[in-house]
Ligand SMILES: Nc1nc2c(c(=O)[nH]1)N[C@@H](CNc1ccc(C(=O)N[C@@H](CCC(=O)N[C@@H](CCC(=O)N[C@@H](CCC(=O)O)C(=O)O)C(=O)O)C(=O)O)cc1)CN2
Ligand code: MET
């Protein structure tokens with residue numbers, strides 16, 4: 001039985017890769033410096049994994065931006081518009097971040113995670129441009145000897161994640177010879193195993209697809225001499241288990257954490273081919289709770305009748321990309337909590353303990369087992385885990401708590417009378433630039449170099465400056481700018497009971513951007529206002545309406561590491577009640593508009609269709625509970641981004657918000673979706689892309705609004721950027737918003753309110 005890893009966090013414990021990348025983009029580091037730095041980091045990660053006992057070390061997983069983009073470039077899937085973007089790194093980063101006159105490729109959610117990949121575009125027939133896994137293998141050979149396992153994204157998943165791929169059978173046909181060549185070259189170089197990632201196989205795969213895959217993999221693996229293939233799946237169980245077991249590969253990697261109990265049932269029903277290896281995903285690569293080792297040993301004993309230990313690799317459930325590096329940095333946490341968590345390095349240590357228990361007997365790891373048991377008990381007894389008042393409040397909830405007191409139509413009248421906004425009202429999504437100055441002020445506060453009073457005064461200064469800028473720009477509904485927030489989730493977690501925040505638990509979200517997901521360990525409640533002071537201050541500076549900005553309960557859950565001893569709906573209702581209380585405070589302070597952001601609502605949608613309805617049911621209820629206490633005169637907005645709306649439109653309607661602002665306004669298909677629906681409420685059009693430094697033209701934004709007028713009435717439309725502006729620069733923001741206001745005003749002159 002071997003210990004294997006699927007992928008290691010890329011950024012490094014000190015976020016080295018982030019610093020290298022931002023140094024390169026900011027032109028303080030040259031290409032050589034970036035590549036040398038990345039190579040040093042990669043090697044350090046290999047050595048660390050070996051030190052922790054990993055016997056099959058993934059290589060080629062340290063991407064400079066995203067592994068899907070790597071694969072696209074490797075197969076020459078480069079859109080025409082990057083013709084002038086050069087080659088090598090300059091082309092690569094142009095595709096990721098936009099280049100001269102060439103908007104970036106689309107960024108999308110990687111399955112149901114907060115990691116984003118760059119969507120490949122098929123404008124031309126793929127060709128093999130460079131063999132990335134081979135290059136990685138050759139780099140790793142000396143350090144790792146026989147333990148290097150090159151990693152490669154498989155053809156099925158590559159196709160599924162692509163934009164405008166040809167019909168999938170044809171796409172598979174075009175890719176197969178290229179994959180075959182990649183593997184032949186690895187074979188010739190002496191690699192023993194290659195990990196081919198096919199997470200899309202856990203989706204609803206059709207019988208026809210499974211059959212076609214068998215043919216494709218036959219072609220891909222033909223004539224290999226020594227190289228073996230581990231076909232790696234994760235994030236769920238397999239729906240076409242029996243067929244996929246028959247693929248001509250040497251091993252199958254299955255997720256027994258997020259695919260539990262499905263994959264164990266598969267095993268019991270269909271068995272496991274005697275000539276294959278099982279990559280057994282046994283410790284959680286998505287959440288941070290320390291593994292119950294005894295439970296996992298029991299699981300192993302359920303597997304042994306079907307697969308002998310000699311044919312098993314113990315693995316994390318998925319790449320450790322989604323976990324921070326080491327819990328050793330979190331010594332400030334309450335000790336029971338600190339002992340109760342495991343990040344990437346601790347997960348690998350757990351794997352080694354499990355492997356030793358099997359190979360050398362449980363007594364050899366008695367200390368590890370006892371420590372895990374003890375940690376489990378300590379966590380259960382952790383102070384704040386159960387707060388009776390919170391439990392009582394949730395269990396006493398009534399149907400009416402999930403409803404506004406007046407129906408939408410009535411609310412709309414009251415609100416439009418109160419707000420008296422022009423047609424096509426303009427607003428922003430909440431955040432303004434988190435400049436180096438803002439971050440530095442927060443860092444100084446963290447280090448205790450400035451007092452709370454000094455820090456608060458600095459934040460008020462930022463708010464005042466931006467209220468003035470917004471007034472000058474002529475925006476209709478203002479925001480305070482979120483300067484006090486390091487992150488829209490972490491900030492609320494800092495102010496709520498039941499959450500802990502970490503010091504260094506960074507996880508990559510996209511490119512060089514990272515988040516520190518908070519730990520939701522206990523019952524959640526609010527014992528102090530969350531946003532009141534800043535909102536109140538902003539409103540005191542202007543007669544214009546200021547929109548309060550809160551993060552919704554579903555997003556708080558999806559972007560945190562959440563306890564596993566309580567049902568999601570119960571946890572979400574606790575968070576919802578805290579938000580609900582905040583809304584009451586904001587209303588009392590005179591705010592007429594409150595936005596409750598739910599950008600992660602769609603992301604949390606289960607990957608398999610049959611699990612979706614129950615999720616949407618509690619997610620929508622949680623949002624309704626959070627907002628149901630608002631007076632009819634208070635206008636509730638919600639904001640969502642990175643969303644394919646087609647499959648959740650009914651849920652969006654059911655959230656019963658008064659206005660929804662969405663990112664997708666610029667994407668084809670958005671209007672089609674709404675045209676087919678009965679959606680009749682107000683909608684904020686994301687008229688330009690905040691993720692690009694490019695300042696949009698008035699005409700571009702005007703076009704988005706005009707197109708929307710084919711489907712919506714003018715009275716329904718708001719005009720706003722497609723997300724928050726925190727990652728942009730001050731100058732870009734002012735210039736873009738000025739044009740946005742101009743676009744709205746042009747349309748106003750054509751349409752008159754009814
Ligand atoms: N949680 C979450 N998920 C999300 C989003 C989001 O906003 N939040 N948006 C979508 C896109 N994802 C994003 C993820 C991260 C960032 C982002 O801007 N991250 C920042 C970090 C934000 C942060 O926590 N900042 C802290 C700490 C910043 C920091 O690194 N400070 C330095 C010191 C800085 C100094 O001295 O100047 C340090 O600790 O070393 C702060 O402002 O206080 C980054 O990686 O650069 C943006 C979008 C989807 N998922
Ligand atoms: C990822 S959604 C972001 C919403 C938040 N209010 C912001 O403007 O940054």
Ligand SMILES: [Zn+2]
Pocket residue numbers: 429599639640641722723724
């Ligand atoms: Zn957003």
